[in-house]
Amino acid sequence: MDEGKTTVRSVERALDLLLCFTIRPSWAMTELAQQVGLHKSTVHRMLATLEEKGFIERDPVTDRYQLGLMVWELSANLAATNDQSTMWQKEMERLRDQLGETVSIYVRSGVERIRIQSVQSNEPVRRVAPVxxxxxxxxxxxxxxxxxxxMPEEQQEIWQHPTWQLRDQLTMDKYQSELCEVLEQGYAVSFEERESGVAAVSVPIFDREGLIIAALAVSGPSGRLTQERMREYAPIMQSAAKRMSMMTR
Structure with missing residues (x-):
């Protein structure tokens, strides 16, 4: 009986660690230990197990922890049983049918973004977006x-990361000016920034606290997804993102 209680307690502690990542996306081990009220050696062992199973990732440069890809792989299987996930998928399909381009959802993981959901365009020449x-x-x-x-502290964490870099011929002042423009207009565009021949427009999805949880994006060939067309698509996407945000409340 005592052994059973110990096993359950271990699971509870592991879940407590995972739940810390609902507060913020990145933690140092000592911060996690303080947050859950456990000894550092105990937290270290649990993190090692969670990392081995793919639920947690450790940045070897900063020695900080973030959610692993396994979390998103699990969430992909919620569609059949979870109304919110199903409705998000339906909104994405509706957006794809309306705009004709590939629709994706991204979340941040450290200094990377992960595509966690996508709906492919039906056009013969299209942007392929693997989850x-x-x-x-x-x-x-x-x-x-x-x-x-x-959040400002999260931005500083990104910019101070050793692997962070700016696009070619872009200064930090110019980059921050771009971010201010994004906040003013409520959407962002990119034109062949990461990949030649590809353009994209993106808007935020918020949680019940008004904090960003994901980015909704429409991408396609730059010859078809022009700057003018992306500006036309932005309000349509913002309406879709607003409906998706409401599903989290």
């Missing part, structure tokens, strides 16, 4: 959204 793909945060419309709407 689970990772991209650096220094380029792309979704990256600008995820950084522009992040």
């Amino acid at each position: 689970g793909a990772r991209f650096p945060l220094y380029a792309g419309a979704s990256s600008k959204i995820l950084i522009a709407y992040a």
Whole structure:
């Protein structure tokens, strides 16, 4: 009986660690130990197990922890049983049918963004968007959204990361000016920033507290997804993102 209680307690402690990442996306081990009220050696062992199973990732440079890809792989299987996930998928399909381009959802993981959901365009020439793909945060419309709407301390953490870099011929002042423009207009665009021949427009999805949880993006060939067309698509996407945000409340 005591052994059973110990096993359950271990599970509770592991879940307590995972739940810390609902507060903020990145933690040092000592911060986690203080947050859950456990000894550092205990937290270290649990983190090692969670990392081995893919639920947690450790940045070897900063020695900080963030959610692993397994969390997003699990969430992808919620569609059949979870109304919110199903409705998000329906909104994405509706947006794809309305705009004709590939629709994706990205979340931030450290200094990268991960595509956690996508609906492919039906056009013969289209942007293929595999779920689970990772991209650096220094380029792309979704990256600008995820950084522009992040908390100031999270922005500093990104910019101070050793692997952070700016796009070619872009100064930090110019980059921050781009982020201010994103906040003013409520959307971001990219035109062949990360990949030649590809353009994208992105808007934020918020949680019940008004904090960003994901970026909704529409991407396609730059010859079809022009700057003018992306500006036309932005209000349509903002309406879709607003409905998706309401599903989290």
